[in-house]
Amino acid sequence: MTQSFRRKFTFLLIALGLALTSAANAVPILANGQATINLVEGGNINGSTPMGVAYHSGFNQYYASRGGSSSYSGYVWNASGTLLQNQTPLGVDARGWNYNPNTNQMELVSYNATGGGASFGLFNMHLDGSGLLTGANTQILGAMPGLNGNQTMPAYDATRDQFYSRNTNGTVNIVERNDGSLFGSIALDLASAGNPGLQGQFIGYDPLFDVLVTLDVTNTRALVHDLSGAFLGASQLSGFNPTQANFNAGYANGQIFVYDSQISGWRGFDIFGDAVAAPEPGTLALMGLLLPAFAGRRRARSIAADA
DSSP: OOHHHHHHHHHHHHHHHHHHOOOOOOOOEEEEEEEEEEEEOOSSOOOSEEEEEEEETTTTEEEEEEESSTTSOEEEEOTTOOEEEEESSOSSOEEEEEEETTTTEEEEEETTTTTOOTTOSEEEEEEOTTSOEEEEEEEEESOOTTSSSSSOBOEEETTTTEEEEEOSSSEEEEEETTTOOEEEEEEOOOGGGTSOOBOBTBOEEETTTTEEEEEETTTTEEEEEETTOOEEEEEEOOSOOOOOSBSOEEEETTEEEEEETTTTEEEEEEEEOOOOOOOOHHHHHHHHHHHHHHHHTOOOOOOGGGO
16 A cells, blocks of 8 residues: 555545544654655756755655755656656755645745745746646745745645744744735744754644654654644654754655755655544444545555555
8 A cells, every 4th residue: 555545545534533523533653764765866966955845646746956046956756766857957946845735736935935036935836747847937925924034944734725934943933825924833842852953944744634743853853743832742763864954854745854965865754654543333334435436536656665
């Protein structure tokens, strides 16, 4: 069973369980993250600092880039981590990559989106019919003043149509996508996690479990907080060598990706299990009616961990 399908299946179970029972579903955080795929840049690396990662569910492809200049490179990989494209120049000084299912667009928050201007803000990165970058883009927002700094790599919450943005501490800004304004903030409880150092500028959002993900560089762990800021748990990551205290991380398709200079690429880790709360009999009956139809819509997807 592929990772993408497992997450869809788990989401269905949780949705049904919440609809028909009052039992709360605990977030199943793995004590040890499971290695998934590596997104390796390949030859002709252009640029200084690796940024975030996004996943386009329609094309079943991953996107990431270097940041520091609009002349640097953007990359596209297939679901198994095979490099499909090195687009140089990318055309935007990249920070935060996100797929927006509401618009079916691959969107990118640039450097200095807080200040804004013709070359900064939120961009739609144009794709061709195969999901490859064309090198063209359209500016969606000329400024996002609500972001937590001009270097931040925001994560997008499609249901609420807002971004989560952090700098180097535990404060997360909530930013409206429609105008880039500040909606509110979340204070992450880092004391309960041991007050570790966090990877600067990075934050991930998992839509399945409705939680925030950060990277503890002190102990090489993925930390999970709910949207109130409460600490839910941590997943130990192994097999990589963090090389910078900022950027170099992303969250996409249920995986945290951390850049490792040993492989010149991002290593992926699954930090959530597939367990959900046991449904009541009424839930099971409804599942029996819905699951055959759901199974018929399954798309074949694969990652290295499924091999």
